[in-house]
Amino acid sequence: MESLTSSYKKLMEKVKNVIVFQSAVSVVHWDMETMMPPKAIQLRSQQLSMLSRIGHKMMTDPEIGKLLEEILRHPEYDKLDIIQKRNVYLIKKEYDEQTKLPEELVAAIAKQRAITTDVWKKAKAAKDFSMFKPELEKMVDLEKKAAEILMEVKQTKTPYDALIDIFEPKMTAETIAKVFEELKEGLVTLIKKCETAPRQPDVSILKRRVPIEVQRKIAKEIARFIEYDIESKKAGGRIDETEHPFTTGYYDDVRITTHYYEDNYTSSIFSVLHEGGHAMYEQNLKREWMFQPVGTACSSGFHESQSRFVENIVGRSREFWIYFLPKLKELTGNILADVDLDRFVHAVNQVKPSKIRVEADEVTYCLHIIIRFNLERELFTGKLTVGELPQTWNQSYKEYLGIDIENDSEGVMQDTHWASGLYGYFPSYALGNIYSGQILAAMEKDLPNWRNRIAEGSFHDVRQWLAENVHSYGNLYDPADLIRKITGTELSVKPYLNYLNKKYSELYGF
C-alpha cells in the first residue's frame, strides 16, 4: 500500500496542474472580454471550447479518482490535518461532479447555452419573449437533467438545491426562502419609510458630465484608496474597460474591469469599489495555499459579501465621502464645486424602486434577487413553466416593488443568467449582502473607530481586518461554518437590516 503522504502528494501535484492550467485559461477569457480584436470571436470560441475539454480531461483523470480512493480508505487517513482533509474533500467533490455528469449532457448544455444566449440577445432587442421561450425551455430541461444527476452526487434534497450548492455549498432553498422572507419584510418597510420621508435626494448632480479621461484618473484614485495596486513595479492588478464590469484572476494576477459613462460618473466609481472588493479577496488568500483547492474563495455569496462591503458599506458611507468628495472636486475641476457633502451622500444613496436589477440601489436591490429566486425555485419544482415566467415576473415586480413592467426586455429578459444556463446563482447576490451585514457587526467590535479611519482616507485597517477574518480562511469552511467562525452566529438577516435602517433613517431623517 502506498504511504498516505505519498498519495496525498501525488494528488496535490495533479490538482496543482489543473489549477495552473485553469489560471491560464482565465487569461484567455479576460483577453476575449478586454483586448481581443472583434474579428477573432469565432477562433476564440474554438480555443475556449478546446481549453475547456482539456481542463475537463485533466480534472476527470482516473488517476485522481484512484488517489482519492487510496487516501479516503487509508487506515491512517485521520493523520491528515484539517487543511489536507479539506483539500481532499474539495477535490472529491469536484471530481465526482465532473465525472458523474455524462459527457453528452455536458456537451448538449454547452451547445444550448451558446444558442440560448444568442437568441436571448435577439429576443431582448426585439422585446419578444416568444422568440426566447422555446430555447429557454430546452435550456431549463437540460439543466433539470443535470440537476437531478447532481442531486444524487451531492445528496441534496432537491435538484434546485444541487444547483445552489455549486455556488453556495450546503445552502438550501429552504434556508434561503426563510431568510429571504424576513429580508423582504424588512426591506419593504424600509422602502416605504424612505419613499414617504420629507427629505429626498437631488440626483441631478450625478448626471453632470465628467470626461472619460478624468474618470480614469478618478478610478486610479479609488484603486489607491482600496490598496489595489495597478501602478507600482510590483503591481498585481489592472483596470480595463468592458461593457459589464468583472473581476478575474489568481493570486498575483487579479484584474478588474469597469465601464465609464460620461453622464454617470459615479457608475465607474462604485464599480471599481465593487470589483476591487472581489479582487482584494483573491489577493489576500493565504500564500501557502496557492495551487491548493483550499486556496480559493469560500463561495459566490462570500465573494459578493466582499464586493458589496467595499462598494456599499464603505463606498457609500458618509465617511468615505468626507475623504473622497474633496478629491473628486479637485479631479473634476469646477463641475461639482457647488455640491456639499450631505447633498452628495444622499444622492448616491437614493432609494427608489426600479425595473433593472443592475441599476438598483442598496435597499431595493435584494428584492430583485428574491423575485428571481422564487421564480427559479418554482421552475425547478415544476410549479411554474417557462411560458408563465413573464406574467409571474411582472406580478412580482408590482407586488414587491410597486413597479409596472411594460415589456419583457425590461422584465424577465433583462439578465443574461438564465439564457447562459446559470441557475442557482442569483441567491448569492442577496446572501452576499446578508453576510456583509454580519461581517460588519463583527468588525465593529474589533474596530469601533473604523469609520473615522475611512474619513481620514485610510482603508488599511478595514482591509487588514477582512484579510485576517474573512479572506485568509480561503475555502477551509463551507459558508455556514465560515459565517459562524467570523461572527459567532448563524446566518442572520438582522445585522444587515439594522445597518440599513440606521443608515437610511439618518439620510432620510425618519
Added chain:
Amino acid sequence: MESLTSSYKKLMEKVKNVIVFQSAVSVVHWDMETMMPPKAIQLRSQQLSMLSRIGHKMMTDPEIGKLLEEILRHPEYDKLDIIQKRNVYLIKKEYDEQTKLPEELVAAIAKQRAITTDVWKKAKAAKDFSMFKPELEKMVDLEKKAAEILMEVKQTKTPYDALIDIFEPKMTAETIAKVFEELKEGLVTLIKKCETAPRQPDVSILKRRVPIEVQRKIAKEIARFIEYDIESKKAGGRIDETEHPFTTGYYDDVRITTHYYEDNYTSSIFSVLHEGGHAMYEQNLKREWMFQPVGTACSSGFHESQSRFVENIVGRSREFWIYFLPKLKELTGNILADVDLDRFVHAVNQVKPSKIRVEADEVTYCLHIIIRFNLERELFTGKLTVGELPQTWNQSYKEYLGIDIENDSEGVMQDTHWASGLYGYFPSYALGNIYSGQILAAMEKDLPNWRNRIAEGSFHDVRQWLAENVHSYGNLYDPADLIRKITGTELSVKPYLNYLNKKYSELYGF
C-alpha cells in the same frame, strides 16, 4: 485497412486541435509581454511551462504516429492531392522532431535557456562576459546534443544545418555561406561609396521630440496605409507597446507591438511598418487552410522578407514619403515644418556602420548577420570555442564594418538569441532581405507603376500582389521552391544588391 480518406481526416482533426491549442497559448504569451501585471511573472512562467507540456503531449500523441504510418504506407497514398501530401509531410516532420528528442534533453534545454537568459541580462548590465561564459557553454553543449539528434532525424549534412532547417527548411550553411560572401562583397563596396560620397544626410531632424500621444496617432495612420485594421468593428489586429516590437497571432487575431521614443519618432514608424509586414503575411494566408499545417508562413526568412519589404522597400522609399511626409507634418504640428522631402528621405536612409544590429541601417544590417552566421557555424563545427567568441566578434566588426567594439555588452552580448538558445535563426534576417530583393524584381514586372501608387497613398496593389504571389502559398513549398515559384529563379543576391545600389546612388549622388 482504414480508408485513406478516413485516416487523413482523423489526422487532420488531431492536428487541428494542436493548432487551436497553440493559437490560444500565443494569446497567453502576448499577454505576458503586453498586459500582465509585473507581479505575475512567476505564475505566468508556471502557466507557460504547463501549456508547453500539454502542447508537446498533444503533438507527440502516438495516435498521430499511427495515422501517419497508415497514410504513408497506404497503397492509395498517391491519390492525395498536393495540399494533402504537404500537410502529411509537415505533420510527419514536426512529429519526428518532437518525438525523437528525449524528454530529459528538452527539459534540460528549457531550464538552461531560462538560466542563461537570466545570467545574460546580468552579465550584459555588468559588461562582463566572464559571468556569461560558463552558462553559455552549457547552453551550446545542450544545443549541440539536440542538433546531433535532429541531424539524424532530418538527414542533414551537419548538426548546424539541422538547426537552420527549423527556421529555413532545407537551407544549408554551405548555401548560405556562398550567398553571404557575395552579399558581403556588394555591401562593403556600397558602404564605401556612401561613406565617401559628397552628399551626406542630416539626421538631426530625426531627433526632434515628438510627444508619445502624437506618435500613437502616427502609428494609426501607418496602420491605415498598410491596411492593417485595428479600428473597425471587424478589426483583426491591435497595436500595443512593448520594449521590443513583435508580431504574434493567427488568421483573425494577429497583433503587433511597437515602442515609442520621444526623441526618435521614426523608430515607431518603421517598427509598425515592419511588424505590419509580418501581420499582413499571417492575415493573408488562405482561409480554407486555417487549422492545417499548410496554412502557416513558409519560413522565418520569408516572414522577414515581408516585414523588410514593407519597412524598407516601401517605407523607406521616396514615394512613400511623398505621400506620408505632409501627413506627418500635419500630425506633428510645426515640429517638421522646415524639413523638405529630399532632406527627410536621405535622413531615414543614412548609411553608417554601427555596433548594434537592431539599430543598423538597411545597407549595413546584413553585415551584422553575416558576422553572427560565421561565428555560429564555427561554434557548431567546433572550430571556435565559446571563450573565443568575444575576440572573434570584435575582429569581425573591425574587418566588416570598420568598427571598434569597446565592451562585450555592445559586442557579443548585445542580442538575446544565443542566451535564449536560438541558434540557426540569425541567417533568416539576411535571407529575408535577399528574398525581398528577388520578390521586388518579380513584382516590378507585374506592377511597373507600383511606386506611383505608393506616392498616391495607396498600398493596395502591392499588398494584393504580395497576397497572391507570396502569402497565399502559405507553407505549400519549402523556401527554395517558393522563391523559384515566385520569381522563376534560384536564390540570388543580385536583385537585392541592384535595388540597394540604385537607391543609394540616387540618394548619395554617386
